[in-house]
Each structure stands twice: as structure tokens, then as C-alpha cells.
Amino acid sequence: MVFPRWIGIDIGSYSIKIVEIAKGQGGRFKLLNSIVIPSPSLEDGGEALGARLLKTLEENKISLPMSNLGITSKESIIRYTRIPPVPPWRLKIIMEYEINEMASKTGTEITADYYTLEHASSSSGEQLVLVGMVKNDLLQNKIHGLELAGIHVQKVIPSCIGLYNAYRWLGDWEEDENILVFDIGHENTDMVLLSEGELLFARSLSIGSKAFSKSLASTLGITEDEGEKIKREEGGLLSSSTDPDVYRGLVEGAEQFGSILHTAIGFAKSQLKQSNLEIHKIYLTGGGSKLRGLDKYLEKLLEIPVEPFEYMEALDTSAIKGRGKETLKESFPELTSSIGLALSESPRSISMNLLPHEYQKKFEFRHKTLYMMIAGVVLVVYILLSLIVAVNMRSKAAKTLASVEEERNQTELLLSELRKKKEANQEILRLAKELERRTHGLHYALLLMDFFNQKTPNGVFLKKLDFQSSSLNDQKEPVFEVLLFADNSTLEAPEKIKNLDRLLQNLDFVRTTSLSSGLPTHGNQYELQYRVKIFCK
Structure with missing residues (x-):
């Protein structure tokens, strides 16, 4: 069985992290490829x-055709709003207006x-x-660079949403347990708060x-680059194993960092209107979390248990071989966000798409409209x-019939041959009529192709349009078999199919539609076969 490949790309200010994941046997996620390289200037x-x-x-012989790109606070804004209880269609109108x-x-x-954060609703029923x-202009350089490498972006997702999906699928939690996860990057830190x-x-x-690098540079009177090198090679918040001056500089950075985390926790509680919300545990991940002693220092500062987010055992890493296997454990904290971005394609994950509309149209044309156009051209040819x-x-x-008629008048001997040829001609005429009958539905086939090209929603694809039957003499009406392929990752496929069927039945040349079969294929994919009967005017 072939499983879909999901790709997550996290382009940070210090490094680029790319992962390729598939859902393997038994539902366990399998890491196929991972890349960590320095970030160039944009x-x-x-x-x-x-x-x-x-x-x-090219060096790693990897092809990444489609991907999910993560963005941080440098390119995006995350804000919250409270809406009174309203149905989804009304909520959509309100949010579009805002x-x-x-x-x-x-x-x-x-x-x-x-x-909509359904589990964060207030006691009054308001939706958070x-x-x-x-x-859009802040994304152009990144997307352009990815396209130059042959990578097409299908979604742009806030990296904090990717962090949630990573913990959602690879982390552990208990009943009535509230957990904070911080992904510490070079210039940004993502945070998510989860309950159960x-x-x-x-x-x-x-x-x-x-x-921390800036604090070291200020304390020791050196450049930030030198401070970064010392932090990585000698740094640690364990006073017994760190140079006193280095330790002092790191502590100043840790106090600043911890103060901002404390403020962020308070802001989260205020947004949730739960000032007494208890945080039971904090997990750290990201490249910045590898600073020795950071977890224990923040635990003392925030008065909440803090430990690293260890999730390597939750992934199947058997596809990573050789040197990659040796360095994988060291780089795992840095891969958390990109892994979560890839897992955003898994069913029941949270997925937001901030890909600018011009790129969305390109993506839809490349992976949906273009295939339908090719199929239409093949059908017409x-x-x-x-x-x-x-x-x-x-x-x-x-021509053959005329020749046989002329020869019949010449000799009785050729009469038997003429009869044989006449029978052959009758068979040819029968085949010709059969071909004429089969082409009777051409007009309606083109109308149906135009309808599906214009009305098929995102996530639903026309896989096959097959002409089944018709007759020129006994007035049987044309019948088409339509095979649709539906992506149910957002659980909206049934509603989309209903709306599409309603529009199809409103066409003045369609008499009836009926569902022949609906079969799950793999994961969240479905194949649905319709029979469309045409009303001949």
C-alpha cells in the first residue's frame, strides 16, 4: 500500500529544517528524510x-514536489477574537468582515x-x-527561493500551529493535564498551551x-557572533561547569528570556479568561533548548516542572541510514516545527493556510485544473x-457496394461472391451506426466537463467521466458514469459532494443523478461513483 508523503519546511534565521514524513504500517509515522542546513540571506x-x-x-537525491512552509512572528500576526455562539456559516461571514x-x-x-478553539470557549458560550x-510581500522571497529549487508550496502555516501538531501526534498527556510547549529558535519562540x-x-x-548570545556579548565585551560560538561550545546554566563570566552573561539572558515567557503565560490566561488556570508541566524543544541547564533554570524561575520534549521514539526512523542516523538524535529538537508542519496534512490535525491567493491559484491550476484540461483534450481527440x-x-x-453491384450484372458466377461482400458491407454499416450512437453523447460530455471544471470545490477531483449508453432510434437517453476523488482531511468532503450534486441536478439537461458507489481508498481519501442520466431535448 502506498502512503502519501508529507513535507514540512522551517526556514529560520539560523538554519533551514526540512523533513519528509509518511504514515507507515500500524499508523506510526515514518521519517523518510531530514535536512538541516545553514540559512542564506533572503x-x-x-x-x-x-x-x-x-x-x-541534488546531493541527497531527494525530490520534494509539494510542501508546507512554516512562518514565525517576523512574517505573521496571531491574534484572538471572541464571537458569540453562531452557526459556522455565520461565523465565516463575521470573520471575513473582520x-x-x-x-x-x-x-x-x-x-x-x-x-475556532472549541476547547477554549468561555463559560458564557463565547467562541475563541x-x-x-x-x-504577502514578506513571503515572496521565501516562496520564490523554494520554487527555484523545484519545491511548490501548497500551504503556509504559522509555526506555532506546526508545534501543536507535533505534540498532538508525538507527545503524551494525561486527563485534566494542562501542558505548555516552547519551541526555542534563534530569533523566535513558539508556544502552545494544551489541555488533554x-x-x-x-x-x-x-x-x-x-x-543569550547578545547577553554574552554585552557581558564579555565581544561580538554577537563570538557570543553565539561561546554559547554553543562552552555555554551552560550550570554554575559548577561553566566559566563564571560566561555563566553570568547567560544568567542575564535567561532572566530576560524567562521574564518574557512568564508574561506570555499571563497573556494566554487573560485571553482564555482563566486567570487561575494551572500549568502542570512545560516541555522545551527547538535548537535553543539544547543550552545545558536551561530547563532546570526556567523550572526554578517559573515554578513549574520543565523538561525536554523527547519524541524520537514515537517516530519510525528506520529509513534514515548511515551518517544521517548518527546526527539525527542531535538535530531532533531543531526538527520539531518542520515535523509538525508535515503532520498538518494528517487527518484531525489543525491546519491554517496563509498562502497568498495568487500562489493558491497557481497550485490549484498545476494540480487540479491542468489535469482536467488534459483529460478533456484526450477525450475530444x-x-x-x-x-x-x-x-x-x-x-x-x-465504394465496395457500387463495385459489387456492377460486377453482379456481368456474370452469374460472381453472384455468390457478391452476396458474401454484401454481408460484409452490412456488418461495416452496423459498426458505423454503433460508432455514430457512441458519439451521440459528445455534446453532453463537453457540457459536463465544463461544469466540473468550473464548479468542483477544493479537495474534490474529477477522476473519470465515462459515457455508458445511448440510442438514436429507440430514444434511450445518454448515461454517464462520473468518478469523483474526495480529500476528507478537513471533514468537509461530504458537504462539498452534496453541494456539487445539488448544482449538477439543477442543470437543464440533466434528468437524474444517482450514487453508484462510495468507497474509501486510503487515509482520508474517498472515491464516489455517480450515474448521470441526460434529458435529450
Whole structure:
């Protein structure tokens, strides 16, 4: 059985992390590939990014056609709004209005998406809605660089949502347990608050492990690059094993970092309107979490148990061989966000898409419309070739019949031969009529192709349009078999199919539609076979 491949890309200020994941046997997730390389500058429009990624992919013989790209607080804004209890269609109208209002205030094009935090609703029944926004121009360099490397972005997802999905699938929790997870990057820190595995709050903070490097540079009178090197090679918040001056500089950075985390926790509680919410445990991950002693220092500062997020055993890493296997354990904390971005494609994951609309249209054309157009062209060519064959066969039959009639008048001896040829001609005429009958539905086939090309929603694909039966003489009406392929990752496929069927029945040339079969294929995929009966006017 072939399982889909999911790809997550986290382009940080210090390094680029890429993972490729598939769902293996028994439902366990399998890590197929992982890459960690230094981040180039994006000031050249993404040219250096594209060149570095292309070289890395070629060296590792890896193909990454489609991916989910993560973004942090540098490119995006996460905000919260409370909405009275309303049905989903009304909520959509309200959120579209609020998003348009926010867009008009920014003075630039933005892309936004939202997610209702059902488990964070207040006692009054108000819905807490997480809204993600991004200014489109801040993404252009990254997306352009990825496209230069042959990587097409299908979704842009806030990295804090990726962090939630990583813990949702790979972490542990207990009943009535509230957990905080911090993913500490170089310049940003993502945080998520969960209750019994469900998301309550997510945010991206504009501080990371760079704060420790800056603090060391200030304390020791050195450059930030030198401070970064000392932090990585000698740094630690264990006073017994660290140079006193280095320890003093790191402590100053840790106090600043811890203060911001404490403020962020308070902000989360205020958004949830639960000032007395108890946090039972904090997990640390990300490259910045590898600073020795950071977990124990933050535990003392925040007065909450803190420990590393260890999830390597939850993944099947058997596909990683050789040197990659040796370095994988060391790089695992850095891969958390990219792993979560890939797992955003798994059913029941939270997925927001901030990919600008122009790129969404390109993606849909490349992976949906283009295939339908090709299928339409193939169908038309097949029908035209059938018509040409039918015309040629009828022409040949007419010539043969005239020749046989002329020869019959010459001799009685050729009469028997003439009868044989006449029978052959009758068979040719029968085949010609059969071809004419089969082409009777061409007009309706083209109308159906145009309908599915325009009306098929995202996540639903036309896999096959097959002409079944028709008759020119006994007035039987054309019947088509339609095979649809549905992606149910957001659990919206049944509603989309219903709406599509309703639109199909409203066509003036469609008499009836009926579901022949609906079969699950793999994961969240479904095949649905419809029979469409045409009303001949």
C-alpha cells in the first residue's frame, strides 16, 4: 500500500529544517528524510536560498514536489477574537468582515485564515477564534527561493500551529493535564498551551536563543557572533561547569528570556479568561533548548516542572541510514516545527493556510485544473478519431457496394461472391451506426466537463467521466458514469459532494443523478461513483 508523503519546511534565521514524513504500517509515522542546513540571506529575492536548496536536494537525491512552509512572528500576526455562539456559516461571514477590516488598515495585501478553539470557549458560550495573518510581500522571497529549487508550496502555516501538531501526534498527556510547549529558535519562540491534548492557545514570541548570545556579548565585551560560538561550545546554566563570566552573561539572558515567557503565560490566561488556570508541566524543544541547564533554570524561575520534549521514539526512523542516523538524535529538537508542519496534512490535525491567493491559484491550476484540461483534450481527440474512422469506413463501404453491384450484372458466377461482400458491407454499416450512437453523447460530455471544471470545490477531483449508453432510434437517453476523488482531511468532503450534486441536478439537461458507489481508498481519501442520466431535448 502506498502512503502519501508529507513535507514540512522551517526556514529560520539560523538554519533551514526540512523533513519528509509518511504514515507507515500500524499508523506510526515514518521519517523518510531530514535536512538541516545553514540559512542564506533572503535579501537577493531568494536566489541564494533556491541555489542552496537545489544543491542540497541534488546531493541527497531527494525530490520534494509539494510542501508546507512554516512562518514565525517576523512574517505573521496571531491574534484572538471572541464571537458569540453562531452557526459556522455565520461565523465565516463575521470573520471575513473582520479580516477585510484588518486588511484595509494595513494598507497592503494580506492573507488570513482562522480556527475556532472549541476547547477554549468561555463559560458564557463565547467562541475563541485564533486568527492568523501575513503580509504577502514578506513571503515572496521565501516562496520564490523554494520554487527555484523545484519545491511548490501548497500551504503556509504559522509555526506555532506546526508545534501543536507535533505534540498532538508525538507527545503524551494525561486527563485534566494542562501542558505548555516552547519551541526555542534563534530569533523566535513558539508556544502552545494544551489541555488533554486539545489546543487552548498558540503564539509566536519575538525572542529566541539569540538573547543569550547578545547577553554574552554585552557581558564579555565581544561580538554577537563570538557570543553565539561561546554559547554553543562552552555555554551552560550550570554554575559548577561553566566559566563564571560566561555563566553570568547567560544568567542575564535567561532572566530576560524567562521574564518574557512568564508574561506570555499571563497573556494566554487573560485571553482564555482563566486567570487561575494551572500549568502542570512545560516541555522545551527547538535548537535553543539544547543550552545545558536551561530547563532546570526556567523550572526554578517559573515554578513549574520543565523538561525536554523527547519524541524520537514515537517516530519510525528506520529509513534514515548511515551518517544521517548518527546526527539525527542531535538535530531532533531543531526538527520539531518542520515535523509538525508535515503532520498538518494528517487527518484531525489543525491546519491554517496563509498562502497568498495568487500562489493558491497557481497550485490549484498545476494540480487540479491542468489535469482536467488534459483529460478533456484526450477525450475530444478520442471522439474525433472515432468520427474519422467511422466516416472512412462508411466511404469504403459505399465504394465496395457500387463495385459489387456492377460486377453482379456481368456474370452469374460472381453472384455468390457478391452476396458474401454484401454481408460484409452490412456488418461495416452496423459498426458505423454503433460508432455514430457512441458519439451521440459528445455534446453532453463537453457540457459536463465544463461544469466540473468550473464548479468542483477544493479537495474534490474529477477522476473519470465515462459515457455508458445511448440510442438514436429507440430514444434511450445518454448515461454517464462520473468518478469523483474526495480529500476528507478537513471533514468537509461530504458537504462539498452534496453541494456539487445539488448544482449538477439543477442543470437543464440533466434528468437524474444517482450514487453508484462510495468507497474509501486510503487515509482520508474517498472515491464516489455517480450515474448521470441526460434529458435529450
